[in-house]
Amino acid sequence: MNETMQNSPEISYTVFNNEAQLKAVQSLIEKELSEPYSIYTYRYFVYNWPQLCILARHGERYVGVIVCKMDNMDCPGMLQGYIAMLAVDPDYRLRRIGTTLVEKAIDMMIAEQADEIVLETEQSNKAALRLYDSLGFIREQRLLRYYMNGVDALRLKLILPWRSSNESSLT
Secondary structure (H helix, E strand, C coil): CCHHHHHCCCEEEEECCCCHHHHHHHHHHHHHCCCCCCHHHHHHHHHHCHHHEEEEEECCEEEEEEEEEEEECCCCCCEEEEEEEEEECHHHCCCCHHHHHHHHHHHHHHHCCCCEEEEEEECCCHHHHHHHHHCCCEEEEEECCCCCCCCCEEEEEEECCHHHHHHHHHC
16 A cells, blocks of 8 residues: 555545535446436435435545435335445545445445345446455346446345344244
């Protein structure tokens, strides 16, 4: 690690809380993800689920973001968390920022009583697959030519066991 990194502030994490942060969210994602999104897509996520949009900062610089949502599942009373976007500035990779963002999002979704969390990632994105594998996600389905660039995706799922263990302790 170089000296400037050692003497610089720690990474801090915050949930989305104002329009000024929207540019940082958009900038990080547009640099790192292959899919283009309109400003309306970003606003849909950050204003409906601001607690599930978590930003990583190093001093005044935004260096990572995760954007998620919660939805009802087909099964009544079941909630599904969805990780829509995750991006970390290339200069800040291998510092566990992506892992920390995902862990914080998972914790928030558990607090909101999600039953499972799903996402899609490019099948060729080995770093993302390693990250999600390490957190217990399983590869549920291959989606052929899912992305606009023609690349296949993998749908990943994390089953959250909290509900079954809570229900069994109530009986």
